């Protein structure tokens with residue numbers, strides 16, 4: 001399991017990783033070297049907020065506001081998801 | 096920007112249902128290259144500079160690719176940096192939303208040029224190594240000092256913060272270096288390494304006697320790669336292109352002909368795979384005459400082996416027909432003399448034993464000289 005991230009950390013997509021909407025197929029894709037990943041709807045909502053400016057905390061706040069969901073769960077999901085991408089080198093977290 | 100022009104369906108409407116769009120496009124910008132690798136995937140008849148598409152045509156092709164649904168573009172060659180307009184193309188790709196992957200030999204590129212390529216917005220750099228040490232790289236690429244230059248280039252790639260993949264094509268002259276290639280990738284700070292066994296078409300077919308590894312070498316290589324994958328999980332991604340001469344089943348060629356990717360040659364021909372020109376009689380359309388979406392949908396070359404209808408009875412009746420798609424059409428052509436045959440790499444093919452015998456015969460040879468990649472005909476005045 002990936003170690004937990006600092007809530008005050010600011011995540012951004014690593015160089016060579018890009019999130020975009022794929023118009024031709026009507027879905028979001030995460031593009032990486034020789035890889036095309038199809039993030040699920042929850043992952044897309046998180047990734048769209050990874051802009052190199054917001055902290056992890058701010059992303060969590062924003063999701064709670066947008067979807068009226070429980071903080072504990074959101075924080076856990078966001079951390080697990082981003083920590084896993086950080087482990088793969090796809091996300092970098094500045095502290 | 097130009098909005099979609101619908102293909103002219105006035106005269107004879109084609110009944111074909113729309114084909115799902117491709118994900119990747121290999122853009123062979125030029126066949127010019129300072130190196131001369133004997134396994135080069137370019138055709139034996141290389142395109143000359145004066146036959147190359149101009150900048151505007153490439154930009155149009157990239158726009159059409161994005162509109163068609165292509166997500167990733169592989170800028171390749173030859174050596175793509177031989178094109179002075181490479182930066183302009185990258186900027187355009189970024190603008191239309193295409194992910195750009197630069198596939199380079201890393202020789203003769205100044206730090207300033209690489210900086211400009213990086214500034215243009217390239218997403219990923221894939222650097223070839225012909226050997227894991229200077230002697231091997233220089234011998235295989237037939238370029239003295241190539242290895243040193245590649246090392247310097249790789250360092251510069253990492254200094255700029257660009258993700259790096261080390262690409263090595265392995266064959267009898269360097270297969271023993273696979274552990275060293277993996278070490279090299281780690282040392283250079285690459286996140287990914289490709290260990291691609293030479294594929295025997297074009298130049299590699301001409302050089303098969305010098306390149307073919309033995310069965311023992313191939314199985315040793317598979318084991319090394321598996322172990323390294325375990326050991327380096329999360330540190331280095333190891334992608335392997337496995338050889339199928341000694342296998343039971345063929346490779347799923349391109350994951351299906353005309354299914355996921357396409358290839359544009361320097362002169363604008365659009366191919367279902369880089370070796371497709373070795374199949375005689377296929378009608379390839381050119382981006383000078385047709386739009387990319389039109390070619391993807393209607394070009395006879397793409398429709399020739401799309402899906403499963405074209406398959407010989409042996410594959411038609413097989414449960415793996417949508418797993419390996421009957422294997423490689425180009426290998427069927429090269430060995431069986433008919434691109435619509437079952438790939439002889441399949442153990443069910445009547446020619447499987449023949450293919451194996453060819454491989455074993457070549458693998459058992461003593462060291463052979465390379466027939467280096469080069470322009471075969473003297474340049475004709477244009």
Ligand code: SF4
Nearest residue numbers: 128130132135173200
């Ligand atoms: S395989 Fe070698 S010679 Fe062929 S294009 Fe690549 S670097 Fe150049």
Ligand code: SF4
Nearest residue numbers: 410413415416421441
């Ligand atoms: S018979 Fe054809 S479909 Fe079946 S495994 Fe062999 S090549 Fe693949």
